[in-house]
Amino acid sequence: MEVEVKAEFERSGFSLSEEEQILQKCLTFCINFGLTPSDLVSHWEVYYLNRQLSGLRVESAHLDGFLSYLQNEKKENIIKGESNVHIYSSNEVDMLLNDEEYDVKESFLSTPINQAEQPYLESHNTVTTPGTNERPSKGLTISSNRMTPFGQRTNKFVLQFAFNHQNVENGKEEVSATQEDDLIKRVKPSERCSLQIHCSQPNSGCRFMYDKIEDKFLSLENRIRRHATAFAASGLYGELTDATLASQKSIFAVGMVCSDGEGRLSENSVLLQGSVEHSGGQRVRLDLQKLVEFSLFPGQVIVVEGQNPSGHCLIASKVTDSLPLSIHSSVPSAKRQAIGQEDQSGVPPYTPKVLSMVIAAGPFTTTDNLLFEPLNEILAYASRKQPQLLILMGPFVDSEHPDVKRGTSSKSFDDIFNVEIIRRLQDYIGYMGSAVRVILVPSIRDANHDFVYPQPAYEIYPPEEIKHQITCLANPSIFSSNEVTIGCSTVDILKQLSGEEISRIPPDTSSADRMARLSHHLLRQRSFYPLYPPSIDVPLDLSLAPEALEISLFPDILLIPSDLTPFVKVLELRERNEANEPVKCVCVNPGRLAKGIGGGTFVELAYDTNPDKTTASILRI
Structure with missing residues (x-):
């Protein structure tokens, strides 16, 4: 058989580098996998082409990878043989x-x-x-x-955290199938919620990664100038001056936090970069020794009160990073895109500011297969609880999934998305009826979508009768449903800020809550991605609709999925609105629906008039 194997390789144009050792291993492969010499060489040719190996010479180092290929082939054949x-x-x-x-x-x-x-x-x-x-x-x-291991789990759903629920202990409690959620049932499932898109850019099919240094400079410069204008217009600060000028008097300066080196930001490496208008874009060292409390990260735009006696170092006595609420600009109604308004006449009137929803973020399948069992579970859960809005955020076809990385799936990424995700959602809507809506937000980890941030929405073509019930939005985006404003971004900004932030926080203050503090940064900076330079795995394109990154409409609910601990928190800004009421926002990290070979977490939320009356549950599959 060894002679036949060698003859088959030579017939196909391959030569053997270490002939005796390679033929011995090939003989083992033939016996273990039941292959003839001809079949073995045919498999090698497929492996050779897929791996794009150079030269027509079989090396001993190639055989370990070839063995893995044969094992995967045998595994797939066994699975196909079990279809009955x-x-x-x-x-x-x-x-x-x-x-x-x-x-x-x-x-x-x-x-x-x-x-x-x-x-x-x-x-x-x-x-x-x-x-x-x-x-x-x-x-x-x-x-x-x-x-599968996922299918063999004992408990279907476990309550991990209850927010604002009465008589429910904060802990792990199994959610029985017969338990009815009164807060979800308070909104009748027959009442279809409204939907208006305020900001969903860039458009599908856009050209990306063509940004120039000029585009990046203008984006950062405009951001600093916009904040400086807002701080000056608020009347809360004195005249803004150049932070690089020597002065014995206390001054106010606006600039962006930078690091003086390539490494991570530290208290001794903080620089303040001003705008071209006020300081010619120059930087000055920032001394933080006098500050009792601060929380800084690269790219953060702040207003600093302090002294610069030498002209080389600004000694800060007070730092503010929260953009005044008075400049918060709502998107004109003419620019809002109403979804499905042509058939709203037949929909019963709804109660404003009341909305039930189920929120989940990918991955939607476990790492040991592409069966999308966690997605099945959440659709079954939603079919029983009947929320008005089902929000699913990517990744849907996760580029980090082992089978996607290896390319072992027999289906293209688009086919997996259309069959596993879109088809299931269409059938879920068909089963639930016209009262339900589904929102899809992509992720930069989606293998079948544009790798850029901000990221255009998916283009799907559902049947005509349900096309207004499945809405694809850009990443990030802002929309309203039943007058409840929702902002969402699938980039893991919390994890990235956590790795870049430096802080000095008194232990007895509310700022000691790290997750709340990181989430506050987005609201205070009015940006879905205030970090600059961006994380190495984020393809930030500042020439592509930079306004898409702005939180131009203050949200009632902010969705920021992350690998960090799932949470639901009410964040309160220091500013007050026109009615002299504190401005609050419900910030939600639903976690990941699938983690490894097991289930993850998702959130069931009922918004009722304001954040204080909102109830939510973090459920673990």
Whole structure:
């Protein structure tokens, strides 16, 4: 057989570098995987082309990767061969023992599928409604062929944190299938919520990564000047002066926080860069020794009160980073895009500022497969709770997923997105009816979408009858539903700020809450991404709709998914609105729906008039 293997390689034009060692390993491959010499060389040719190896010479170092390739091929063949095997779950066994009627063929995936998609869809697990002993709801099941670690978990949903709930202890408590959420049911599911898009840029199909140094300079300069104008107009500060000029008097200066080196920002490396208008864009060292409290990061625009006796160092006595609320500009109504307004006449009137929603951020599948079982679970949960708004934020086809990284999937990224995500959402909407809306926000980790930030919305083409119920927004974006303003961005800005921020915080103050403090930065800077220079993995393009990064309309709810600890917090700014009431915002980090081979977290939220009456639950799958 070794002679035949060598002859097959030579017939295909390949030579062997270490002939004896390579032939011995190839003989082992043939025996272990049941391959003939011809089949083995055919597999090698596919591996050689996929890996784009140079030269027609088989090296011993290539064989480890070739072995992994053969193992993956055998794994996929075994999975395909199990298409007619059904593994019964404990729920199904109980039903059979109790003589209950159970139709495995029952499915709400009624959309016609073509022959190419059929084998792919047949490999999916069962979509069941939550609960440990509850029978799957009629019309919500798909045949199950594989038993995965995710499918073998004991508890469906566990309450990890309850916000503003009465008589619920903060801890892990299982959510039973029969438990009704009064706050979600308070909004009747028959009432379809309104939807207006205030800011969703850039447009699909835009050219990106063509930004020049001039574009970056103008974006930063305009940001500093805009803040300086706002601080001056507020009347809370004196005349703004050049921070680089020597003066014995106390002065006010506006500038952007920078570092004097390549490394991480520290108390001894903080510089203040002024605008070209006030200081010619020069920088001056910032002395923070007199400050009792501060929280700074690169790119933050601040107003500093202090003295600069030598002209080389500004000794700060007070630092403010919160942009005055008076300059907060609402987007003109003429520019707002109303979704589905043509059929609003048939929709019952809704109560303003009341909205129920379920919020989740990707990944939507576990790392050991592409079956999207966590997505099945949250759709089943939403079908029972019937929220008015289902907000799903990317990544949907995660570029960090092992199978996506290796390219071992037999489907293209677009096919995975359309079949696994869009088709399921269409069927979810078809099952729920016209009262539900779905919002999709992409991520820079999406393998099938533009790798740029700000990021255009997905382009999808759902059926005509439900096209106004699935709305794709840009990343970041601002929209309103039932007069509740929501801002969202899927870039993990909290984690990036956490790695760049320096702070001096008294332990007995509210600023000691690190997650709240990091979230406050976005609201005070009025920016979805105030960090500059950006993180190395963020493709920030400042020439591409820089206004998209501005929080031009103060949100009632701010969605910022992160790998950090999930939370729901009410943030209060120091400013007050025209009614002399404190300005508050509900900040939500839903966490990740899937973590490793197990489930993650998502948030169920009911907004009722104001943040203080809002209730929310962080649920772990």
